[in-house]
Amino acid sequence: MIVAVASGKGGTGKTTVATSLALALGSRSQILDCDVEEPNCHILLKPEITDSYPVNLPVPSVDKEKCSLCGKCGEVCQFSAIVLIGQTVLTFPELCHGCGACSILCPERAIQEVPRRLGVIEMGFVKDVEFVQGRIRIGEAMSPPLIREVKTRINRDKVAILDAPPGASCPVITTVKNSDFVIMVTEPTPFGLNDLEIAVEAIEDLGIPMGVVINRCDIGDSDSKDYCARKGLPLLMEIPNHRKIAEGYARGVPLVESMPEYVDKFRNMSDYILNNKH
Numbered sequence: 450m451i452v453a454v455a456s457g458k459g460g461t462g463k464t465t466v467a468t469s470l471a472l473a474l475g476s477r478s479q480i481l482d483c484d485v486e487e488p489n490c491h492i493l494l495k496p497e498i499t500d501s502y503p504v505n506l507p508v509p510s511v512d513k514e515k516c517s518l519c520g521k522c523g524e525v526c527q528f529s530a531i532v533l534i535g536q537t538v539l540t541f542p543e544l545c546h547g548c549g550a551c552s553i554l555c556p557e558r559a560i561q562e563v564p565r566r567l568g569v570i571e572m573g574f575v576k577d578v579e580f581v582q583g584r585i586r587i588g589e590a591m592s593p594p595l596i597r598e599v600k601t602r603i604n605r606d607k608v609a610i611l612d613a614p615p616g617a618s619c620p621v622i623t624t625v626k627n628s629d630f631v632i633m634v635t636e637p638t639p640f641g642l643n644d645l646e647i648a649v650e651a652i653e654d655l656g657i658p659m660g661v662v663i664n665r666c667d668i669g670d671s672d673s674k675d676y677c678a679r680k681g682l683p684l685l686m687e688i689p690n691h692r693k694i695a696e697g698y699a700r701g702v703p704l705v706e707s708m709p710e711y712v713d714k715f716r717n718m719s720d721y722i723l724n725n726k727h
């Protein structure tokens with residue numbers, strides 16, 4: 450089972466929920482940090498990293514001697530990453546998605562693919578929980594291919610918990626796509642509700658069942674709860690703005706360790722998801 454943990458905005462407690470769910474399930478779970486621009490599950494989980502490897506994207510390099518300036522490469526590229534302008538073929542590696550179409554279609558075999566470093570995948574363990582994270586190279590903007598590489602490490606024999614990037618843009622969709630269930634984490638404020646609505650709308654299009662966790666449930670108002678009721682979104686858990694949780698978080702201690710009574714709550718949530726997944 451694949452469970453993605455997402456949120457419309459950062460700072461809602463998404464990583465708190467993802468890490469505590471993984472720890473509560475223990476050896477039955479695997480956690481994959483897909484927030485490759487700012488992976489921070491490791492801060493709470495402190496994994497032992499046992500393996501890592503670089504991730505590259507193949508981008509085109511044009512041999513001017515062979516090129517006949519036919520323009521076919523520019524016509525096939527959906528991302529304007531290779532274009533024929535006058536007597537020159539220009540490439541823009543930072544726009545390239547590495548699909549390979551231009552090199553396949555080049556009639557002169559003038560395009561070679563060269564690697565461009567995107568980032569690194571790191572793997573290890575947190576006690577008996579499998580741990581995977583992607584870490585994008587500083588200055589790199591092309592996160593979806595790295596997220597897809599993180600997802601190739603999903604262990605189908607476990608409950609794979611994907612910590613998604615915040616927001617509702619392409620990296621989020623890349624993460625949650627093909628999940629069996631999405632946990633949306635929010636907080637009961639007008640800002641939280643606004644971003645929850647946007648994220649729910651984006652994920653609704655994928656047809657994946659969703660449920661909501663309201664963090665710091667005793668601040669703010671009841672509008673988020675009312676929204677969930679109107680949308681028919683199950684309220685999976687409410688986490689209060691408890692001093693013990695905040696103190697633990699400030700020291701990098703996961704929720705289920707600062708408040709062990711939450712272990713059963715996360716296990717019950719997992720059971721609910723198992724019975725209501727895709």
Ligand code: SF4
Pocket residue numbers: 511515516517518519520521522523533538554555556557558559560
């Ligand atoms: S498809 Fe090949 S030959 Fe045609 S313009 Fe592009 S690089 Fe040159």
Ligand code: SF4
Pocket residue numbers: 507508509525526527528529530531544545546547548549550551552
């Ligand atoms: S590999 Fe694909 S995305 Fe990259 S330049 Fe060629 S056609 Fe465009």
